[in-house]
Each structure stands twice: as structure tokens, then as C-alpha cells.
Amino acid sequence: MSFLDFLASEFSKLQKAILVESFQDDLDSSVTFEVVDRKTPFLPLFDVRRLEFQRGSSYSYSAIFLNKHLRLQPIYFAVQRLTESFFPKFSLLESALVLGCAGCSIPRFLALSSKDCKITGVEYSETMIKIAKKYFIDDPLYQNFLLLHDDAFSYIHKATEQFQLIYVDLFLAENNYPQITSAEFVNDIGSLMTGESIAIFNSLCLSKEDCVKFASRYVSSFTATYVFDHQFHYYVVFVKTSSSSKLNAFEKRAMSYVRLDERFIAP
Numbered sequence: 384m385s386f387l388d389f390l391a392s393e394f395s396k397l398q399k400a401i402l403v404e405s406f407q408d409d410l411d412s413s414v415t416f417e418v419v420d421r422k423t424p425f426l427p428l429f430d431v432r433r434l435e436f437q438r439g440s441s442y443s444y445s446a447i448f449l450n451k452h453l454r455l456q457p458i459y460f461a462v463q464r465l466t467e468s469f470f471p472k473f474s475l476l477e478s479a480l481v482l483g484c485a486g487c488s489i490p491r492f493l494a495l496s497s498k499d500c501k502i503t504g505v506e507y508s509e510t511m512i513k514i515a516k517k518y519f520i521d522d523p524l525y526q527n528f529l530l531l532h533d534d535a536f537s538y539i540h541k542a543t544e545q546f547q548l549i550y551v552d553l554f555l556a557e558n559n560y561p562q563i564t565s566a567e568f569v570n571d572i573g574s575l576m577t578g579e580s581i582a583i584f585n586s587l588c589l590s591k592e593d594c595v596k597f598a599s600r601y602v603s604s605f606t607a608t609y610v611f612d613h614q615f616h617y618y619v620v621f622v623k624t625s626s627s628s629k630l631n632a633f634e635k636r637a638m639s640y641v642r643l644d645e646r647f648i649a650p
């Protein structure tokens with residue numbers, strides 16, 4: 384954890400929550416989404432905007448620092464660090480695809496990291512798109528961000544463009560879709576990856592054993608597949624590269640942020 388991350392987490396304990404607006408879901412009327420600002424007394428640097436999903440309990444779909452000088456966002460720590468570990472020179476990252484966007488924390492991290500990276504986001508909920516446009520991406524910072532209203536499964540099946548980074552963050556309410564581990568989905572993801580690329584799956588609801596099976600099952604379609612773990616939250620990662628030194632450097636950098644649970648190298 385960097386000193387700034389440490390300060391942000393300490394100050395978050397003092398934050399006051401202010402409800403900005405709540406929205407009824409267009410697909411499921413038992414669900415409410417809330418945009419909530421968390422303000423730190425006397426220290427606006429760490430003010431956070433969150434998009435929360437409420438059904439009995441509250442789940443944070445997205446969270447961003449409102450201050451644009453903070454590049455790393457307060458959520459999806461492992462995804463941001465894995466991306467940086469594969470692309471230490473952000474200027475080389477030219478194209479990224481985010482499946483499941485909500486309040487667009489990862490697009491914000493990417494836009495703040497590389498002004499030239501072309502970012503495509505796919506989101507199927509009209510409510511999410513409305514909230515994102517009103518409270519999260521209404522800023523010139525997002526000039527290279529295209530937010531598409533589509534179903535991610537059909538989008539990846541028909542898309543022809545390729546990407547250097549793909550982040551799969553698809554949730555059906557608070558659960559992963561079972562289809563994300565299917566051969567059809569993984570083949571579609573593989574066909575959208577360039578020769579030097581990384582795909583990161585947010586596997587929040589899968590057990591470590593299921594993640595290991597998932598990573599091992601598809602290793603022959605990639606250069607290497609991994610299971611990383613950040614505070615018992617698992618990420619399955621697929622990498623394509625022609626450079627073994629790049630692969631080693633990626634692993635070394637990644638392991639300074641997240642735990643490497645399993646690694647499979649294609650035969």
C-alpha cells in the first residue's frame with residue numbers, strides 16, 4: 384500500500400456520507416442505486432463519489448476520487464496495479480475495453496493514466512448509463528471514452544476491434560455471471576486481444592478452487608494464465624505476449640501488489 388493509499392484509507396474513516404440522488408432500477412424495481420458523496424472534513428483531496436447498489440445490503444459498484452490529481456481510484460486496487468504491471472509505460476497502452484461500467488472507476492483510472500488511450504465501455508443497464516453520464520463522466524477528461532449501451536455477451540461476439548487491455552466486470556446484481564467461464568465467452572475474449580495484451584476477470588464470487596480450474600482450463604489459448612488474490616478477492620488473468628522477459632517482469636511487478644496464487648504457462 385502506498386503512503387497515499389494509506390492516508391486515503393485513514394481519512395475515509397472520518398468521511399461523512401451525503402446522498403446525491405437515488406434511482407430505481409429500470410430492470411428490477413426491488414433495487415435502488417444511490418450516488419453518494421463521502422466528504423472528508425477539512426481535506427477535500429480525498430472526497431469520494433460512490434455508486435451503490437442497494438438490496439437489503441449495500442454493495443459498492445464504483446467509486447472515484449473527485450480530485451483529478453489522484454490517478455489511482457479507491458476501488459479495484461488489484462485491477463489498476465495489474466494493468467500498471469503489464470503496461471509500466473502507460474503511453475504504450477492505446478486501447479482498452481471495460482465490460483460492465485456502472486460509475487466507470489476503471490475508465491477514469493485509464494483516462495487519468497493515458498490521455499491517448501482509446502477506451503470502450505459496454506454497459507447494458509439504462510439506469511447505469513444515465514447515472515454515469517450525469518454524475519461520473521460529464522467531463523472533458525473522457526474525450527477518448529466511448530460508453531456503449533449494449534449487452535457485453537453479444538458485443539464481444541460481434542466486435543472486430545482488438546484491445547490491449549480487457550477488464551471483465553460483469554455482475555448480475557451482486558453475483559458473477561456463470562457464463563464468464565464458458566468456452567464461448569473465453570474464445571470471444573481471446574479473439575479481441577492483441578498479440579501483447581492482458582484480460583482481467585473480476586471473479587469476486589468464485590472460490591479460489593473455481594478460479595484455478597478456470598485459469599488452467601484455457602491456458603492453451605494464451606501465453607499464460609494466472610489467479611491473483613487481493614485480500615481474498617480473486618482475479619483470473621489471461622496474458623498474450625511473445626516476450627518471456629515481459630512476462631517475467633509483469634509477474635515480478637504484479638507480485639509486489641497482489642498475491643500470485645497460481646500460474647499456468649502454455650506448453
Ligand SMILES: C[S@@+](CC[C@H](N)C(=O)[O-])C[C@H]1O[C@@H](n2cnc3c(N)ncnc32)[C@H](O)[C@@H]1O
Binds near residue numbers: 485
Ligand atoms: C461492478 S459494476 C462495474 C463497475 C465498473 N467496472 C467500474 O469500473 O466502476 C458491474 C456492472 O455490470 C453491468 N452488467 C451486468 N451485466 C451486463 C451485461 N450483460 N452487459 C453489460 N453490462 C452488464 C451492471 O449493470 C453493472 O453496472
